[in-house]
Each structure stands twice: as C-alpha cells, then as structure tokens.
Amino acid sequence: MSLRIGDTAPNFTIATTDGEIDFHQWSKGSWVFFFSHPADYTPVCTTEMGRTAQLADEFAKRGVKPLGLSTDTVDEHNGWIKDVNRTQSTDVKFPIVADKERHVAELYGMIHPNESATATVRTVFIIDPEHKIRLTMTYPMTVGRNFNEILRVIDALQATDRDPIACPADWEPGKEVIIRPTVSDEEAKQHFPQGWTAHTSYLRTTKLKD
CATH class of the missing domain: 3.40.30.10 (Glutaredoxin)
Structure with missing residues (x-):
C-alpha cells in the first residue's frame, strides 16, 4: 500500500x-x-x-x-x-x-x-x-x-496551519516566512500588519509576530 x-x-x-x-x-x-x-x-x-x-x-x-x-x-x-x-x-x-x-x-x-x-x-x-x-x-x-529536521518540519507544519504562509528552504523558527501567492495584498494587510518585503510579484517574505 x-x-x-x-x-x-x-x-x-x-x-x-x-x-x-x-x-x-x-x-x-x-x-x-x-x-x-x-x-x-x-x-x-x-x-x-x-x-x-x-x-x-x-x-x-x-x-x-x-x-x-x-x-x-x-x-x-x-x-x-x-x-x-x-x-x-x-x-x-x-x-x-x-x-x-x-x-x-x-x-x-x-x-x-x-x-x-x-x-x-x-x-x-x-x-x-x-x-x-x-x-x-x-x-x-x-x-x-x-532529529533537528524532524522537529523543524513539525514546527513548519504547525506554523503553516496557523497562518497562510509557506516556509522557505532551510527555514527555522524565528526566520522569515513566505506569504502564500494565493493571499492578495489586501488580505495580507489583515494577516501581516507588520508588513512584508516583495522580492517579485510572487515572492513576499515577512517575519511572524511573536
């Protein structure tokens, strides 16, 4: 199976x-x-x-x-x-x-x-x-x-369940995350009032609030 x-x-x-x-x-x-x-x-x-x-x-x-x-x-x-x-x-x-x-x-x-x-x-x-x-x-x-990787992916999965984000390569808790492309800028303002950096039209990064 x-x-x-x-x-x-x-x-x-x-x-x-x-x-x-x-x-x-x-x-x-x-x-x-x-x-x-x-x-x-x-x-x-x-x-x-x-x-x-x-x-x-x-x-x-x-x-x-x-x-x-x-x-x-x-x-x-x-x-x-x-x-x-x-x-x-x-x-x-x-x-x-x-x-x-x-x-x-x-x-x-x-x-x-x-x-x-x-x-x-x-x-x-x-x-x-x-x-x-x-x-x-x-x-x-x-x-x-x-086991560091096992804990890291659990942290990443739980973070992406809480917020409309994705985790970039080598992400660890406390580092910047990616705002999902399906989230409009207007929606992002509600979710991420701390703001973000737009690297391209599809890549926006932000740090999650503590």
Missing part, C-alpha cells in the same frame, strides 16, 4: 510496550511522530530510540506523541529498552509497537524488499490530530535520522 501526504493514516490495533492500543483512539487530538526501526539490539536504532526519549519535552510542547515500531516482540522491546536507557542516559516512556507479523509494517509500506524482506527501514510519518499524513521520510538502515 502506498501512503501519500494528505491520506488518512490507516488505523490498527496492536500490542505495544504500553499495552494494546487502537492507533486512532490513542492518537486522537495529538500530532504523532510514527517511526520504524530495523531491529532491537542494534546500534543505530539504539541511538535513535535514545534521542527520541531525550527529546520528550520538545515533542510534548508541540503536542506530539512519539510511537516506535519494529518487527520484534514486546518482550524483546522491553529488554532492549534497558540497554537504550543505560547507554543513552535516558528513560524511554513512549510506546513501541511489536509488529511481529509485519501487519502494520506492510500497511504503512515500511518493508522495502531490496533493503530487507523482513526488517523495516527507517520510515517517518508525521500525522496530524485529524489522522492525516502530513510528511513522510525514509532513511536506509545504515543512516540514523536527523
């Missing part, structure tokens, strides 16, 4: 390290950082799980729930979490899906046969409070994710 931006994230009910969850019920009203890793007790995955746990406050202040997944069992997850906590000096509290039968991995296209027929690649889905897929990213097994 090929999932695209704007699709509704498929629901599922499955065992996790926090007990069985119904995904749509568990995530209702929250953003979700849903990510897969190839296997427990592997080095890159250990650093990624640790980094997710270390960033718990950053995710929470953005209203985001992390949810991990691999094709290992709950018992294997729970044993591995002890290593993650010890080696990464953290405390993993978010749930990790135990997808031993690969049901969710197949549903979300996390198995890439030319990489591995059984293990999930490093897939990222950012899902909004309405269960809509807003961003997807896929990393190979040998390359860990950039």
Whole structure:
C-alpha cells in the first residue's frame, strides 16, 4: 500500500510496550511522530530510540506523541529498552509497537524488499490530530535520522496551519516566512500588519509576530 501526504493514516490495533492500543483512539487530538526501526539490539536504532526519549519535552510542547515500531516482540522491546536507557542516559516512556507479523509494517509500506524482506527501514510519518499524513521520510538502515529536521518540519507544519504562509528552504523558527501567492495584498494587510518585503510579484517574505 502506498501512503501519500494528505491520506488518512490507516488505523490498527496492536500490542505495544504500553499495552494494546487502537492507533486512532490513542492518537486522537495529538500530532504523532510514527517511526520504524530495523531491529532491537542494534546500534543505530539504539541511538535513535535514545534521542527520541531525550527529546520528550520538545515533542510534548508541540503536542506530539512519539510511537516506535519494529518487527520484534514486546518482550524483546522491553529488554532492549534497558540497554537504550543505560547507554543513552535516558528513560524511554513512549510506546513501541511489536509488529511481529509485519501487519502494520506492510500497511504503512515500511518493508522495502531490496533493503530487507523482513526488517523495516527507517520510515517517518508525521500525522496530524485529524489522522492525516502530513510528511513522510525514509532513511536506509545504515543512516540514523536527523532529529533537528524532524522537529523543524513539525514546527513548519504547525506554523503553516496557523497562518497562510509557506516556509522557505532551510527555514527555522524565528526566520522569515513566505506569504502564500494565493493571499492578495489586501488580505495580507489583515494577516501581516507588520508588513512584508516583495522580492517579485510572487515572492513576499515577512517575519511572524511573536
């Protein structure tokens, strides 16, 4: 199944390290950082799980729930979490899906046969409070994710939901944003009383008010 931006994230009910969850019920009203890793007790995955746990406050202040997944069992997850906590000096509290039968991995296209027929690649889905897929990213097994980028795109998505803007290349919170071309100058005056810079007829930039 090929999932695209704007699709509704498929629901599922499955065992996790926090007990069985119904995904749509568990995530209702929250953003979700849903990510897969190839296997427990592997080095890159250990650093990624640790980094997710270390960033718990950053995710929470953005209203985001992390949810991990691999094709290992709950018992294997729970044993591995002890290593993650010890080696990464953290405390993993978010749930990790135990997808031993690969049901969710197949549903979300996390198995890439030319990489591995059984293990999930490093897939990222950012899902909004309405269960809509807003961003997807896929990393190979040998390359860990950039968590600064994950937080950045969540910030960008939430900013573009609040205001009629787009975010330029390398945008970070506090930097200038782009006023969408569909917004007339008259409408822009209402939304952006701080004014803007018109670089071309279609490129207008402004700084959002704090």
